[in-house]
Amino acid sequence: MRPLRIAMVGPVATSIPPPRSSSVELFTSLLTEGLVARGHHITLFATGTSRTSANLHVTLQKGYGEELSLWPWELCEMLNLAAALERAPDFDVIHYQAMSWPISLPMTRLVSTPLVQTVHHAPGSDEIGLWSRYPEARFIAISNEQAARLAGLNVVATIHHGVDMETFRFSAAPQDYLLYLGRFTEGKGVLQAIEVARRTGRRLILAAAENDYYRVCVAPHVDGDQIVYAGEVGHAEKVALIGGAQALVYPLQSAEPFGLVLIEAMACGTPVAALDRGAVREIVDEGITGGVFSSLDDLVAGVSAVAALNRACVREHASARFGLPRMIDAYVAAYSRLVAAARDADAGWRTDGPRARALISGTGL
Amino acid sequence: MRPLRIAMVGPVATSIPPPRSSSVELFTSLLTEGLVARGHHITLFATGTSRTSANLHVTLQKGYGEELSLWPWELCEMLNLAAALERAPDFDVIHYQAMSWPISLPMTRLVSTPLVQTVHHAPGSDEIGLWSRYPEARFIAISNEQAARLAGLNVVATIHHGVDMETFRFSAAPQDYLLYLGRFTEGKGVLQAIEVARRTGRRLILAAAENDYYRVCVAPHVDGDQIVYAGEVGHAEKVALIGGAQALVYPLQSAEPFGLVLIEAMACGTPVAALDRGAVREIVDEGITGGVFSSLDDLVAGVSAVAALNRACVREHASARFGLPRMIDAYVAAYSRLVAAARDADAGWRTDGPRARALISGTGL
Numbered sequence: 001m002r003p004l005r006i007a008m009v010g011p012v013a014t015s016i017p018p019p020r021s022s023s024v025e026l027f028t029s030l031l032t033e034g035l036v037a038r039g040h041h042i043t044l045f046a047t048g049t050s051r052t053s054a055n056l057h058v059t060l061q062k063g064y065g066e067e068l069s070l071w072p073w074e075l076c077e078m079l080n081l082a083a084a085l086e087r088a089p090d091f092d093v094i095h096y097q098a099m100s101w102p103i104s105l106p107m108t109r110l111v112s113t114p115l116v117q118t119v120h121h122a123p124g125s126d127e128i129g130l131w132s133r134y135p136e137a138r139f140i141a142i143s144n145e146q147a148a149r150l151a152g153l154n155v156v157a158t159i160h161h162g163v164d165m166e167t168f169r170f171s172a173a174p175q176d177y178l179l180y181l182g183r184f185t186e187g188k189g190v191l192q193a194i195e196v197a198r199r200t201g202r203r204l205i206l207a208a209a210e211n212d213y214y215r216v217c218v219a220p221h222v223d224g225d226q227i228v229y230a231g232e233v234g235h236a237e238k239v240a241l242i243g244g245a246q247a248l249v250y251p252l253q254s255a256e257p258f259g260l261v262l263i264e265a266m267a268c269g270t271p272v273a274a275l276d277r278g279a280v281r282e283i284v285d286e287g288i289t290g291g292v293f294s295s296l297d298d299l300v301a302g303v304s305a306v307a308a309l310n311r312a313c314v315r316e317h318a319s320a321r322f323g324l325p326r327m328i329d330a331y332v333a334a335y336s337r338l339v340a341a342a343r344d345a346d347a348g349w350r351t352d353g354p355r356a357r358a359l360i361s362g363t364g365l
Numbered sequence: 366m367r368p369l370r371i372a373m374v375g376p377v378a379t380s381i382p383p384p385r386s387s388s389v390e391l392f393t394s395l396l397t398e399g400l401v402a403r404g405h406h407i408t409l410f411a412t413g414t415s416r417t418s419a420n421l422h423v424t425l426q427k428g429y430g431e432e433l434s435l436w437p438w439e440l441c442e443m444l445n446l447a448a449a450l451e452r453a454p455d456f457d458v459i460h461y462q463a464m465s466w467p468i469s470l471p472m473t474r475l476v477s478t479p480l481v482q483t484v485h486h487a488p489g490s491d492e493i494g495l496w497s498r499y500p501e502a503r504f505i506a507i508s509n510e511q512a513a514r515l516a517g518l519n520v521v522a523t524i525h526h527g528v529d530m531e532t533f534r535f536s537a538a539p540q541d542y543l544l545y546l547g548r549f550t551e552g553k554g555v556l557q558a559i560e561v562a563r564r565t566g567r568r569l570i571l572a573a574a575e576n577d578y579y580r581v582c583v584a585p586h587v588d589g590d591q592i593v594y595a596g597e598v599g600h601a602e603k604v605a606l607i608g609g610a611q612a613l614v615y616p617l618q619s620a621e622p623f624g625l626v627l628i629e630a631m632a633c634g635t636p637v638a639a640l641d642r643g644a645v646r647e648i649v650d651e652g653i654t655g656g657v658f659s660s661l662d663d664l665v666a667g668v669s670a671v672a673a674l675n676r677a678c679v680r681e682h683a684s685a686r687f688g689l690p691r692m693i694d695a696y697v698a699a700y701s702r703l704v705a706a707a708r709d710a711d712a713g714w715r716t717d718g719p720r721a722r723a724l725i726s727g728t729g730l
Contacts, residue, residue: 069491069494069495070491070495071491071492071495072465072466074439074468075466075468075470075471075495076495078468078470078471079471079495079498081471082471082472082474082475085475086474086475100437101437101440103439103440103443105440105443106440106443106444106446106447107447107475109447109451110447110450110451110472110475110476111475126434126435126436127436129434130434130435130436130440130441130444133444
């Protein structure tokens with residue numbers, strides 16, 4: 001197979017990989033490095049602070065999340081994307097990772113190189129209504145839940161995120177606590193996690209960056225004994241915290257399109273006790289890697305059973321379903337289909353004109 | 366002269382012309398209609414609610430200011446701009462009117478048709494720093510004050526706005542009040558206008574849409590006698606209010622790149638008493654169309670002299686300097702230079718290659 005020439009357009013809020021927990025940047029780094037390791041020719045469009053084995057095309061020295069004079073953030077993202085579009089003939093595929101809405105969407109008809117985008121949130125119907133003005137624009141969904149939200153758009157593949165099993169080492173013997181890992185927001189359900197700890201009489205460790213929601217709503221519950229705040233943690237401390245947890249508590253209140261922390265927990269052998277929201281049900285396998293509950297009462301009642309799951313099986317299952325090789329395979333396959341479709345469309349143009357192109361467009365690629 | 370084929374990309378917050386006072390949409394309409402009247406082929410990219418004698422390319426049926434499901438506004442603006450870029454070969458020039466920052470900027474290198482942008486605010490140095498990544502991107506400034514802020518960028522022309530003298534009729538005999546006309550913000554100086562009225566013992570009429578700033582900061586000063594609030598006014602009422610005013614009070618606190626209301630007042634023969642901020646000094650001619658003061662004390666002391674200026678001379682001067690024909694002439698000349706430069710660059714490419722293009726780029730067009 002001929003190596004693919006991919007423009008990977010990362011977010012430019014911070015470096016890739018990110019200094020702290022930022023799932024879009026982490027995912028972009030994993031995908032980029034995985035593709036390079038397979039021999040593909042990847043150019044990463046990102047900040048000068050990024051570290052990669054791909055070709056690095058620097059558009060901003062620092063990210064707009066770090067250098068506040070870089071404003072508005074949408075312009076920063078557009079500068080970075082435009083740098084890739086200007087070099088479109090150098091690439092087989094341009095892949096844009098959207099921090100929020102897909103800035104790349106209106107560019108769909110301006111470049112002949114296939115442009116594909118991944119959004120990393122759960123878009124609402126109003127957003128989809130606006131996006132559907134570009135029915136041919138290509139999306140790679142990150143879960144079936146997200147793909148369903150993208151109904152009517154051109155979803156060319158659905159690919160679950162992967163986790164680097166090497167850097168999330170297995171922990172056979174946990175300590176005595178539950179773990180909440182994620183931003184402090186109402187939607188992530190940190191208050192519900194505290195309720196689970198209280199009602200089950202278990203300890204709970206909270207780890208995330210301090211913010212206003214933490215100070216106002218969460219801190220009053222932190223007693224340093226049953227409910228402990230560990231601050232924002234780096235990778236090593238995060239792996240240690242996950243490995244020591246009996247279970248990750250994930251009482252999500254609003255839909256999320258994936259949940260990287262779920263597969264990171266599983267990689268360490270730590271099972272997950274989650275509420276059935278967003279993509280949770282397609283990530284967590286009931287009775288194998290955790291429990292998916294329809295109510296907080298059920299979750300409270302089920303935590304013991306989740307914590308008792310076989311941790312070696314949890315890791316094994318995580319490796320099979322969410323190992324990086326599977327994710328990289330799937331992206332290579334998706335990119336290859338886009339390249340083949342573009343080549344066929346191009347050939348169609350030359351022989352049959354618009355009719356052939358219309359037929360090929362019908363394949364959804 | 367061959368008619369120019371211009372893509373006029375208006376803002377899509379509301380219709381063009383706007384239902385209420387919105388200076389960017391009003392300017393876009395005046396420019397569009399003026400160019401059509403000269404026989405040029407204009408395609409206006411705008412909402413379906415717009416009214417124009419140009420070809421109307423509708424991208425959104427309603428504006429994002431009216432239909433709140435259209436979100437984020439940046440995507441709406443991009444959809445509208447992209448529609449013009451997709452048709453780039455149909456046009457000699459594409460002109461984008463930016464409501465805020467120039468979304469068009471990162472598109473500079475993606476189209477061969479000359480793309481020019483007008484921003485309608487006073488950009489700060491941080492913004493200019495980011496914009497300067499596209500040193501070749503073409504700007505038309507709306508005042509020398511704004512052009513100075515755009516230093517280092519490619520400002521191809523500076524063109525003052527014009528006013529339709531027909532629709533702002535002359536009023537020879539004003540009534541007994543001063544007028545404040547503009548949004549209620551700290552930067553527009555409404556509180557200073559009230560201070561001027563108090564200290565000079567004159568009546569003041571305030572006309573603008575009610576907002577939070579009005580309710581909290583302005584309303585307590587409104588007594589319905591000396592300080593009167595007339596609400597938000599339509600065009601006819603606005604012309605009547607201006608015509609009846611002894612002077613327009615314009616105690617600007619922050620820099621503005623133009624000030625459409627200044628030339629609207631002058632068109633009615635109403636002189637202007639303004640603070641020396643932003644572009645005021647290049648719009649108001651001291652002792653002819655008004656007074657430009659360096660402090661509020663000076664403005665208070667000078668209001669009587671301003672109100673005593675010859676109103677017929679004010680209008681005559683406004684007509685000469687800010688009549689629409691002058692503005693349309695200037696835009697046609699600027700567009701024509703862009704077209705000629707693009708044609709020469711194209712010819713240069715064909716004969717001398719990159720070197721010729723570099724030389725031509727040096728002309729700043």
